[in-house]
Amino acid sequence: MYNYFMEKIVSKDNARVKRWTALKEKKERDRSGCFLVEGEHLIQEALTAGTVDTIITDLEESPFDFAEQVQVAEPVMKKLVSSVSGSHIAAVCRKLEQAPLQFRRLLLLDGIQDPGNLGTLVRTAVSFSFDAVYCSPECADLYNEKTVRSTQGALFHIPVIRVDLSDLILQLKAEGVETVCTALDGSRPMTVIPPSEKMAFILGNEGSGVSKHLQEISDVRMRIEMDGFESLNVAVAGGIVMYQYRNR
């Protein structure tokens, strides 16, 4: 069992504490490829996925059997976790950013602004066995504390990669992947587009949809059949599309 501690840190000025605290900022998460998660449930998910670097707690005993665990004083813990959660345990995790070598289903997100929508889309992608999520640089950051929570731990189970979608779509097309973009005008209804071997689906910004350029370079423009009101939340639209073309 590894649920004892090698050390206890009491000073907020400790170099490691400073490095962990810096992970609350996007800049440091981008630089290091790491992020913080809070609470037993999420840490359990991260352990299962093998993406935990260090567990940090102000408890006397850790509930987890893991080699890299550090005990800290209560004020240090308070500095690390969000005041909302008030968690007594947190972990530094490594982002999953490696593109899959083999895949059948990809989700491409163009400028998703709302952290809740982004987290929900990643959660849904895992549920329907998608192989990776690609985000445009304009998307919200997946690794802030609120978004991490709304994924319900799904982000440990799927690579989420930030790229220029325009380059990616051209590359996917060259590899024979069918690129399908959701759009209202001049699009074909979803039911007439059969599943094919390798597909990538592009969803767009909450207000403006998929950008015109990406619509133009995609193989297919597709719409979800609706009557009258024609208004769907992007996470709901994504759910319908991912269910329809789920990876089986």
Added chain:
Amino acid sequence: MYNYFMEKIVSKDNARVKRWTALKEKKERDRSGCFLVEGEHLIQEALTAGTVDTIITDLEESPFDFAEQVQVAEPVMKKLVSSVSGSHIAAVCRKLEQAPLQFRRLLLLDGIQDPGNLGTLVRTAVSFSFDAVYCSPECADLYNEKTVRSTQGALFHIPVIRVDLSDLILQLKAEGVETVCTALDGSRPMTVIPPSEKMAFILGNEGSGVSKHLQEISDVRMRIEMDGFESLNVAVAGGIVMYQYRNR
């Protein structure tokens, strides 16, 4: 044109102002059957649906052609609208709570807690031409300012009725409506359940799902096919179900 004003109210102690302000509280909304909406977009939707009672603004001229418009002083307006929106125009609207005489598709919500999920589910129901939404008494209130906004105006286009779902399900079954409840354990996959003439779909609480009793009295227990992770946000699950059985 009716975009002029019959009167201008300057006092925050005016009896009508007090009545309008009281609509910020659920109690008064329940009592009166009315609620407040803010901003031109939502008011336009409400006017199209014919559910506006009074338009209130501190503008010099109203953008709308409507008989019942009241001009108020800026401090009165500030008291009425949320500080987030800072709108200069608001409207008192009547709730749509009349059960439809004829219907093919109903959505039943059992204890949906999150206002965003509730608003999104109502928005999706309108997009797929559902005929009414029934909420258990434990559901969040649809008519607070935040939820109204997340419906994107959909709540003017569909009756949303608060009832005891247990009584309703028994009554619907007696009328020959197929009652379908979403559940994981002991349920049949969605793809083997064909659409029938009249259907009612029951979705449950974010944490605990549909209550055991409602599961027991429903005709069918249905699950959305997933692999592994088996975790969907309830608004996403609702979107997939409502698309699959949309009213055509």
